[in-house]
Structures are given as C-alpha cells and as structure tokens.
Amino acid sequence: MEVEKNFKTAFAGGFGVVDSILEKYEYKKANLIAILQAIQGEYNYLPEEVIIYLGTKMPLSPATIYGVATFYSQFSLDPKGKYVIKICDGTACHVRGSMPVLNAIKGKLNLKEGQFTSDDGLFTVETVSCLGACGLAPVIVINEKVYPKMTSDAVKTIIDTLLSEERK
Amino acid sequence: MAKTLFINGKEVEFDNEPNLLEVIRKNGFNVPTFCYRPDLTQFGACRMCVVEVVYPNGRTIVNSSCTMPPEEGINVKTNTDRVRKIRKTVLELLLANHDRECTTCDKSGNCELQKYSEEYGVRNIRYAKKDPEKYLPIDHSNPSIVRDPNKCILCGACVRACQEYQGHAVLGFANRGSKTTVGPVAGRELASVDCVYCGQCKAVCPTGALTLVNEVDKVWDEINNPAKKVVVQVAPAVRVALGEMFDMPAGENVIGKIYSAMRKIGFDLVFDTNFAADLTIMEEATEFIERVTKGENLPLFTSCCQAWVRYVETQHPEMINHLSSCKSPQSMLSSLAKYILPKTKEGYTKENTVVVSIMPCTAKKAEIKRKQLTDNGQFDTDYVLTTQEFAQMIKSAGIDLKTIEAEEADSPFGEYTGAATIFGASGGVAEAAARTAYYLITGEEIASDDIVELRGVDKHAYNKDVVLDIKGTKVKVKVVSTLAEAEKAIQAIKAGTADFQLLEVMACPGGCVNGGGQPTSCNTPELRIKRAEGLYNEDKCDTEFRKSHKNKDIIKLYDEYLEKPNSHLAHELLHTTYADEFKGSYKDL
Numbered sequence: 001m002e003v004e005k006n007f008k009t010a011f012a013g014g015f016g017v018v019d020s021i022l023e024k025y026e027y028k029k030a031n032l033i034a035i036l037q038a039i040q041g042e043y044n045y046l047p048e049e050v051i052i053y054l055g056t057k058m059p060l061s062p063a064t065i066y067g068v069a070t071f072y073s074q075f076s077l078d079p080k081g082k083y084v085i086k087i088c089d090g091t092a093c094h095v096r097g098s099m100p101v102l103n104a105i106k107g108k109l110n111l112k113e114g115q116f117t118s119d120d121g122l123f124t125v126e127t128v129s130c131l132g133a134c135g136l137a138p139v140i141v142i143n144e145k146v147y148p149k150m151t152s153d154a155v156k157t158i159i160d161t162l163l164s165e166e167r168k
Numbered sequence: 169m170a171k172t173l174f175i176n177g178k179e180v181e182f183d184n185e186p187n188l189l190e191v192i193r194k195n196g197f198n199v200p201t202f203c204y205r206p207d208l209t210q211f212g213a214c215r216m217c218v219v220e221v222v223y224p225n226g227r228t229i230v231n232s233s234c235t236m237p238p239e240e241g242i243n244v245k246t247n248t249d250r251v252r253k254i255r256k257t258v259l260e261l262l263l264a265n266h267d268r269e270c271t272t273c274d275k276s277g278n279c280e281l282q283k284y285s286e287e288y289g290v291r292n293i294r295y296a297k298k299d300p301e302k303y304l305p306i307d308h309s310n311p312s313i314v315r316d317p318n319k320c321i322l323c324g325a326c327v328r329a330c331q332e333y334q335g336h337a338v339l340g341f342a343n344r345g346s347k348t349t350v351g352p353v354a355g356r357e358l359a360s361v362d363c364v365y366c367g368q369c370k371a372v373c374p375t376g377a378l379t380l381v382n383e384v385d386k387v388w389d390e391i392n393n394p395a396k397k398v399v400v401q402v403a404p405a406v407r408v409a410l411g412e413m414f415d416m417p418a419g420e421n422v423i424g425k426i427y428s429a430m431r432k433i434g435f436d437l438v439f440d441t442n443f444a445a446d447l448t449i450m451e452e453a454t455e456f457i458e459r460v461t462k463g464e465n466l467p468l469f470t471s472c473c474q475a476w477v478r479y480v481e482t483q484h485p486e487m488i489n490h491l492s493s494c495k496s497p498q499s500m501l502s503s504l505a506k507y508i509l510p511k512t513k514e515g516y517t518k519e520n521t522v523v524v525s526i527m528p529c530t531a532k533k534a535e536i537k538r539k540q541l542t543d544n545g546q547f548d549t550d551y552v553l554t555t556q557e558f559a560q561m562i563k564s565a566g567i568d569l570k571t572i573e574a575e576e577a578d579s580p581f582g583e584y585t586g587a588a589t590i591f592g593a594s595g596g597v598a599e600a601a602a603r604t605a606y607y608l609i610t611g612e613e614i615a616s617d618d619i620v621e622l623r624g625v626d627k628h629a630y631n632k633d634v635v636l637d638i639k640g641t642k643v644k645v646k647v648v649s650t651l652a653e654a655e656k657a658i659q660a661i662k663a664g665t666a667d668f669q670l671l672e673v674m675a676c677p678g679g680c681v682n683g684g685g686q687p688t689s690c691n692t693p694e695l696r697i698k699r700a701e702g703l704y705n706e707d708k709c710d711t712e713f714r715k716s717h718k719n720k721d722i723i724k725l726y727d728e729y730l731e732k733p734n735s736h737l738a739h740e741l742l743h744t745t746y747a748d749e750f751k752g753s754y755k756d757l
C-alpha cells in the first residue's frame with residue numbers, strides 16, 4: 001500500500017527523532033505517556049516499529065508499551081492522514097443525516113470497508129460522538145476547523161478545495 | 169500469642185502468610201483460583217477465589233481471598249450460596265467467550281477451566297457462544313509453544329511469568345474492556361518477538377491457550393517404521409517428576425521404570441542424557457581451566473540451557489564469546505550416537521538412526537532446530553518430547569509405570585555419576601563442574617563433594633554466590649535461575665562490578681526440575697523442591713561415583729575415540745558456535 005511505503009521511508013533515516021524524545025524524557029518508565037504523546041505529535045500516530053524500538057531502549061518491553069498505547073484512546077496506532085476528518089454521529093447529527101455525509105466522504109476518498117485513511121495518505125476519517133454543537137448538525141471537523149450543516153455535496157466541495165490546495 | 173481467625177467456623181492460626189488464600193489452603197480448605205500463582209505477584213483478576221468475610225462487628229463483605237491480607241478475628245466463609253453463585257457466573261462468562269473445543273484440546277484433563285466448570289456443574293450457559301467467525305488465528309509459528317487466543321481467559325498469569333521470571337515481558341495485555349487480549353506486541357507471532365521458548369508462560373496457564381507443540385504422533389510413526397532405528401535418551405530432571413503423572417510422589421526417582429517403559433514402547437536403544445552430562449563436565453571444566461589460565465572470555469557462561477543461550481544471542485549478542493562452546497548434554501549425546509552407533513552396532517547407519525530425547529523443557533524443541541546442530545543437513549536430534557508428552561505415550565501404550573519392573577539403560581551411553589544427575593537443579597552444573605575442575609587442576613579429589621551453598625530451588629534461591637577454594641586459588645561462582653536474575657549478572661559484568669569467573673544460568677525458576685515441559689506445578693512450588701531432593705538423594709547414594717571423571721564409560725570413550733577433553737574430534741562432535749542471526753528479533757526492525 002502506498003501509505004505503508006511512505007511510512008517505511010519515513011524511518012529509513014533511522015529513529016533519530018525518537019532518540020531525541022527519549023533523551024529529553026531520560027528514558028524513564030514514569031515518562032512513558034509523555035514520550036508516547038511526543039511521538040504521536042511527531043508522526044500523527046504511533047507506528048508499530050517505533051513501539052518496538054522504544055521497547056529495546058527503555059526498561060519496558062515492546063508488549064508492555066503496546067499495552068499502554070492501546071489502552072488509552074488518545075493514542076492511535078493507525079497511520080493518520082494530513083487531514084483528519086471527524087464526522088459526528090451523535091443523536092442530533094445522526095437524525096439530520098450524518099450517515100449520507102459519511103458515505104459521500106468514503107466514496108470521494110475511495111475508502112474500502114475497514115479502511116479509514118485514503119491511499120494517498122492525505123485524509124483520515126473518524127466518526128465521533130456528539131461534538132457539543134448540535135444546533136449546527138450535522139457537523140464535521142477537519143483538523144480543528146468546524147464545518148456546520150453538512151450535506152453530501154458540500155463535503156465533496158470541501159475535499160476538492162483541500163486537494164487543489166495540496167496540488168499547488 | 170499467635171494471631172487467629174476463623175475459617176468456616178474453625179479457629180486457625182496465621183502468621184506472615186501473604187494473603188488469606190494461603191491461610192485457607194494451609195488449613196485444609198480450598199477455593200478455586202485461576203489467576204493466583206504463589207510464585208508470582210497477586211493480580212486479583214478472575215474473582216474465582218471470592219469468599220465472604222464477616223468482621224467481629226458483624227459487617228460482611230465479599231472479597232477475593234488472594235488479594236486480601238489475613239486479619240485477626242475475622243470469620244471467613246468459603247462456601248456460601250453467595251460466593252458459589254459468583255463463581256458459577258464467572259465460569260459462565262468465561263465459557264461464553266471460549267471456543268469450548270475440549271475433546272481436541274491439548275490441555276483436556278489438566279485444564280483448570282474444565283475442572284472447575286465440571287465441579288460447579290456448569291451445564292447451561294446463559295450467554296451466547298462466541299461466533300467461530302470471530303476466532304483469532306492460532307499461533308503455530310515456532311517449535312515449542314502453541315498459543316490459541318480463543319481459549320484465553322485473560323488471567324494474566326503468563327504475562328506475569330514472562331515479566332517476573334524472564335524479565336522481558338514478551339507477552340502483554342493489549343486494548344481494553346471487551347476488546348482486551350493477551351499476546352506478543354502488535355498481534356505478532358511468538359517467532360517474531362524475542363521469546364526464548366522457556367515455556368514458563370505455558371506452565372502457569374490455567375487453560376489450553378498456551379500449550380506445547382505435541383510431537384507424540386510423529387515419534388510413534390518413527391517407531392512403527394521398520395526401516396528406522398529409534399534410540400532414546402532421557403534428561404536428569406524427568407526421572408524425579410514423571411512419577412507424579414502416575415500417582416507417585418514428587419521426587420521419587422523412577423529412572424529404572426523409565427528405561428523399561430521405553431523398551432515396551434518400542435525404542436531400539438535406551439540411553440541416558442546423564443551420560444552426556446558427565447561428558448559435558450569433562451569438556452566444560454577443561455574449557456574453564458583453559459580460559460582462567462589464559463584470562464580469556466571470563467566469566468564463562470554455561471550453555472546447557474537453550475532459553476539462556478537464545479537470550480544471550482538476541483539480547484546481548486556482543487557477549488556470545490562468554491558462552492561455553494560445549495553443546496548441551498542432549499545435543500552431545502545425539503552427535504555421539506550418530507557418530508558411534510553406525511560404527512559399532514549392526515544395522516545402524518547415520519541415515520536410519522533417529523534420536524528422540526525426553527526433556528523437561530520446551531526450549532529443547534527449539535534447540536534441535538539450530539543449524540549449528542546439524543551434520544550434512546541432517547539434525548543431530550530428531551525429536552524432543554517433554555515429560556508431559558512422554559507420560560501421554562506411556563499411558564496410551566497401556567503401560568502402568570507404577571507396577572512395571574525397573575531395568576538398566578543400554579551401553580555405551582547409559583552409565584552416569586551423581587554429578588550428572590544434579591544437572592537437573594539450579595546449581596547442579598556448577599557443583600558438578602567444581603568437583604571435576606578441582607581434580608583436573610590439583611590432581612587430587614575435592615575434600616567434600618557436597619557444595620551445599622550452590623543448592624536450593626525455591627524462590628529465595630534464584631541467585632547464589634559461592635567462593636571455592638582450590639588449594640589456595642579462589643574461584644568465584646555465580647548461579648542464577650530466571651533470566652531476570654541473569655540480566656542483573658550481565659549488567660554487573662557490563663558495569664565492571666562482576667567478580668565471578670563462572671556464571672551458571674538456568675532460565676526456569678529453580679532449574680530444569682521446574683522446566684516448561686514438566687508436570688504442572690504452578691500451584692504447588694513444593695513439588696520442585698521435592699524433585700530436587702530426589703536428584704540430590706541419587707547423587708548421595710553411590711559415594712564412589714559422584715564425579716564425572718570417575719564415569720568408566722566416559723574414560724573408555726576418551727580412550728577409544730576422543731583421546732582427551734577438547735581434542736580435535738571432541739571439538740567436532742561436542743562443541744558448537746553461536747551467532748546473532750535471529751530473524752524476527754526485536755532488533756530486526
């Protein structure tokens with residue numbers, strides 16, 4: 001898969017970034033959460049290779065670190081795109097048609113069943129529960145920016161705009 | 169005055185028991201447990217051990233007895249309607265998430281989940297059965313351990329065993345809530361992580377989620393093949409544990425019955441790995457003296473435990489030059505058998521000779537697949553069966569181990585000394601080596617054969633330091649069991665604070681008597697103490713033959729073939745090399 005290839009090359013230069021994060025947090029067990037947060041900040045997610053690498057550098061095994069990384073929902077082990085599209089499927093949004101919007105996004109990005117990140121590695125789609133903006137339902141959020149009252153057509157236009165910006 | 173509490177109305181004394189469960193069991197009562205293992209930390213996950221506790225002021229609580237400290241004056245009720253119902257519900261919930269394929273499960277008859285379900289009469293499960301479509305793949309990736317996540321009840325015993333004994337937690341919990349699983353990192357197979365195949369995870373697993381790779385059928389096929397000559401050898405620790413699976417006490421030495429059962433099963437020649445243990449001592453003591461003389465590659469690491477060897481190769485490859493070049497006793501015997509039998513016995517050729525070894529150990533199954541232990545592409549040892557598999561073979565052949573007559577092993581690899589027998593317990597290899605090294609250095613026999621400071625297999629004896637006085641020369645010996653302790657020794661060497669010249673390591677807590685292929689003993693740590701006593705008793709009983717260099721057949725072997733320890737031929741047959749080339753190791757990113 002294209003995405004995987006991109007990530008492989010990301011580590012071709014070694015784990016220098018990870019090393020400096022470890023350095024900063026003194027390789028300490030007690031700093032594990034902070035270390036994982038910093039790494040996620042860097043890569044957008046926690047790559048499996050990095051988890052195993054941490055296990056060979058810290059006084060914790062890869063399996064133990066993996067356990068922590070999968071326990072907390074703040075961590076993602078799946079690669080994320082440059083744009084993370086969060087689509088609300090809370091009650092209000094659902095009633096007002098969030099599912100057709102989600103399907104439109106999936107269609108636009110060519111996502112297969114169980115696939116959340118587009119093949120070009122640009123977009124990741126996540127469903128979330130109520131974002132607390134029910135008055136604007138249905139709502140999507142792309143990298144912190146809120147888009148109210150979505151329709152299938154509107155969301156396609158938004159994605160097209162982002163794509164054309166990328167091409168520039 | 170001793171403190172007391174009440175169990176089901178009976179007043180009992182307690183003292184420094186770590187938890188209520190121990191007090192309950194010590195006084196002849198019992199409650200079921202899954203996650204509690206006396207040698208590991210308490211975890212309190214399964215809730216099977218719940219009891220009702222009535223405080224002197226009348227307050228009543230339900231609590232897990234494995235996590236609760238004993239308290240003065242409480243009344244503990246182990247068998248009330250309330251706790252029985254809790255236990256039964258726990259069982260139902262576990263079974264709802266279980267594949268329930270008992271008849272084809274390697275653990276059947278020996279499974280705690282099956283046992284308690286039967287005792288509690290679980291017949292009707294109110295929850296839907298797990299959908300077979302959702303079964304996770306079974307891990308058949310390696311020669312030693314099979315991991316079937318569909319039978320896992322998440323008790324975490326394996327996670328703690330790997331962490332607390334072997335120190336590197338190959339197994340861990342992942343995810344949370346109903347999605348929780350136990351396994352190696354990121355859903356990998358055991359062959360793709362730094363597992364050393366010691367089998368301690370399997371030894372503490374209450375269910376069939378971790379079992380050994382069973383090769384009994386393959387060995388029967390070889391025996392039934394008229395074109396093959398099938399020879400067999402048996403390791404020291406097996407003889408004092410096998411009896412347990414036939415209603416005999418732990419520690420009873422059944423070696424003569426083992427030889428006899430082997431012949432009844434149909435093996436062509438019956439040998440004893442103990443012979444090769446004596447040979448190991450001759451070679452390793454000579455190697456040790458040479459290293460000390462030259463001041464090279466010290467401390468010397470023993471190399472008979474394959475789990476330890478693999479640990480050094482994967483975790484500390486820069487230290488492989490410390491490992492003794494001696495093959496393990498099983499591998500020495502196999503190469504010798506394939507070298508000597510075709511020369512001396514009618515009908516034996518290198519090609520038609522099959523060597524089977526009966527071992528207490530799951531790591532031995534992986535050892536024989538090493539490419540360093542092959543000759544022209546042919547494996548030196550063809551099959552390893554654990555004590556458990558061998559018991560299964562004996563039972564299916566309709567042999568009653570308890571009543572059969574003892575017999576002798578076959579020549580030329582059947583004689584052994586007391587030094588060989590104690591190889592099965594942590595400290596035994598070092599003690600045996602000391603007896604012979606003393607003789608090789610001084611030309612005199614050591615004053616006392618008993619070096620008791622090197623003995624002990626319980627959880628307080630995972631690390632032993634002894635200074636030996638060889639006519640004024642002091643030799644420091646360190647003996648450890650568990651890789652967690654071995655890692656500390658390695659760190660000391662790296663830090664330059666280690667002052668020992670010999671490091672004996674056995675990966676299993678207490679040594680091979682407690683190996684991953686032995687009869688289950690995770691709830692009864694006393695069993696391995698009894699097994700070790702059995703070995704030391706055999707060592708004591710023939711005072712003439714307690715030193716490897718006194719083994720007449722060993723002397724003959726050197727006279728007729730090998731010339732002297734560490735000779736050219738000895739090197740070819742009895743020594744090996746190590747390499748940092750494991751695929752799938754964590755370093756193989």
Ligand code: SF4
Pocket residue numbers: 313329330334338339362363364365366367368369370
């Ligand atoms: S076999 Fe040993 S090293 Fe491997 S997972 Fe089990 S306990 Fe850990």
Ligand code: SF4
Pocket residue numbers: 319320321322323324325326327350369372373374375377378
């Ligand atoms: S594999 Fe066995 S020991 Fe490990 S958690 Fe599952 S049931 Fe418990």
Ligand code: SF4
Pocket residue numbers: 365366472473474475476528529530531532674675676679680681682683684
């Ligand atoms: S201590 Fe003995 S039984 Fe355990 S892994 Fe090592 S050789 Fe095998």
Ligand code: FES
Pocket residue numbers: 088089090091092093094129130131132133134135137138139
């Ligand atoms: S339901 Fe979507 S914002 Fe509340």
Ligand code: FES
Pocket residue numbers: 200201202203204211212213214215216217218232233234235
């Ligand atoms: S045995 Fe006590 S909670 Fe599992």
